[in-house]
Amino acid sequence: MKRRDFLKVSATGAAVAAVASPAIAQSSPEVKWRLTSSFPKSLDTIYGGAEYLAKQVAEMTDNKFQIQVFAAGEVVPGLQALDATSNGTVEMCHTVSYYYVGKDPTFAVFAAVPFGLNARQQNSWLYQGGGNELANEFYKKHNVVGFPCGNTGTQMGGWFRKEIKTVADMSGLKMRIGGIAGQVLQKVGVVPQQIAGGDIYPALEKGTIDAAEWVGPYDDEKLGFQKVAKYYYYPGFWEGGPTVHAFTNLEKFNALPKNYQAILANAAVHTNTWMNARYDMLNPTALKRLVASGTQLRPFSNEILDACLKSTNELWGEISAKNADFKKAIDAMQAYRSDQYLWWQVAEYTYDSFMIRSRTRG
Structure with a gap:
């Protein structure tokens, strides 16, 4: 390549870089949000879900999008987390939608209702069956956007x-x-x-x-x-499969760059899986300890x-x-639910029932 041509190409490349760099910088601004949890820090799995979410968001944005997590009572009481997000006191909360049935019983349906869906069915409905779209159509009326961000699996009575x-x-x-x-x-x-x-x-x-x-x-x-x-x-x-939600203030979410919106949404999906898997890992040994110590x-x-x-x-x-x-x-x-159990009784239930019986027979 001739020196004159090389200089021309180099100058063009420098001009492109000069134009592109500010665009990239603008798409990755410094953002600092506050998240209030409905849970105490001592509950490291359900409270820990919010910390896990924040950690993922920070890592995927080179720490440019930071979410500071506060336990219940540090900013507002646990059962006021949604209100604080809706009115803009904080940008986010990590809570369970059914806590707010006093406002509207519809809040419960997207978390858990008696004799509702188990955890896998709940995720299927929300992610693939139109549940999330239906949920956010409702949540919009309360100035928030909701993301499934944890599930405990079927709870105890x-x-x-x-x-x-x-x-x-x-x-x-x-x-x-x-x-x-x-x-x-x-x-x-x-x-x-x-x-x-x-x-x-x-x-x-x-x-x-x-x-x-x-x-x-x-x-x-x-x-x-x-x-x-x-x-x-x-x-x-x-609570057959209760969803824990991450709610964001609607205006604050809409103001985020599109890539930050996608990162937050995907971090919530990962947290949803993380929490359910962690409870499935921790509960068996805890139950053994409880029974061994005299629990009936x-x-x-x-x-x-x-x-x-x-x-x-x-x-x-x-x-x-x-x-x-x-x-x-x-x-x-x-x-x-009706269609899910039509399928469940054929495969999942039959298999699990056999394996449970096999375990008890040794």
């Missing part, structure tokens, strides 16, 4: 001071139970109490409540419920499950008659 054998045993029982599930149990005589995670133990210890549900063996052991209640019931039929493991009777299913279907009818958003969401979820 909770800790009780006395044995619960029949529906009659539940009459007058004061129980900490969050979301719309409390309305279902109210129909069978339970007096539901909405209490944030960090406040459950003292309420159970003092006898302010007679029973409490939280998540499952790993978290429940950390919170010490086995010290103040003897009987541990299963399954938590009101008990299944809910079919009588109780049948009564609660009947109450659930009644409640859906009552709410749907006066709330079009709820009806749209619950009908979509139930239709998806």
Whole structure:
């Protein structure tokens, strides 16, 4: 190449670089957000999901997009996380949608409802069955965008001071139970109490409540419920596969560069998988420890499950008659559930049932 041609090419390349560099810089600005969690730091898996999300976002943006995570109570109380995000006090929160059924019962459908979807079915509905689109159509009315950002898997039915054998045993029982599930149990005589995670133990210890549900063996052991209640019931039929959401303020999200929006969305998907897998890893050994230390493991009777299913279907009818958003969401979820269990009974359930029986036979 002639020297004159080389200089011409070099000059052109330098000009291109001079134009391109500012464009790249503009697409990767320094962004600092605050995220408020609904959970205490001691719950390293469910609270840890927000930290994991923030770490991924930082790593994928060379630390240019940073999300500072605050535990429940550090900025606002745990059950006010969504409000703080909606009104712009913080840019994000990590919470469970069903905590906000007092605003609108539709919030529950996209997290978990009694006799709803298990974790895999929930993810299938949200990611592939139109659930996310339906959810964000609703969430937009509250000035937030929601991303599935964790799942605990099917939860336990909770800790009780006395044995619960029949529906009659539940009459007058004061129980900490969050979301719309409390309305279902109210129909069978339970007096539901909405209490944030960090406040459950003292309420159970003092006898302010007679029973409490939280998540499952790993978290429940950390919170010490086995010290103040003897009987541990299963399954938590009101949380077959509850989704934990990362909510962002709508305007703040829309103001992000498109690549940051994509990074945040993909980090949430990864966190969703991470949390579910981590609970599946941690719960078995925690359950062994609890039983070894004297916890009495008990299944809910079919009588109780049948009564609660009947109450659930009644409640859906009552709410749907006066709330079009709820009806749209619950009908979509139930239709998806029907098809999922048509398939589940053929493959998943048959296989798992055989393997469980094989394990017990040694």
